[in-house]
Amino acid sequence: MSCSTAAQSETAIEHQTKLCQAYAEAKGWSVTRCSVDDGCSGLSASRPGLDPMLAVAKRTSPPFRE
DSSP: OOTTSGGGSHHHHHHHHHHHHHHHHHHTOOOOOOOOOTTSOTTOSOOTTHHHHHHHHHHSOOSOOO
């Protein structure tokens, strides 16, 4: 969703988070942290929530395999 639309409200972000958590639960995965970039464009490669998440992903072995 675009941050420039009313759809990117806190409620929309909470809904997206719940959908992602439900997906992980359905796969049997545990959600250990959640990264949110509300108010930031998805077009930017550097975002306050994305940068730390990528850093963790680069230094941590994935605990699961599909």
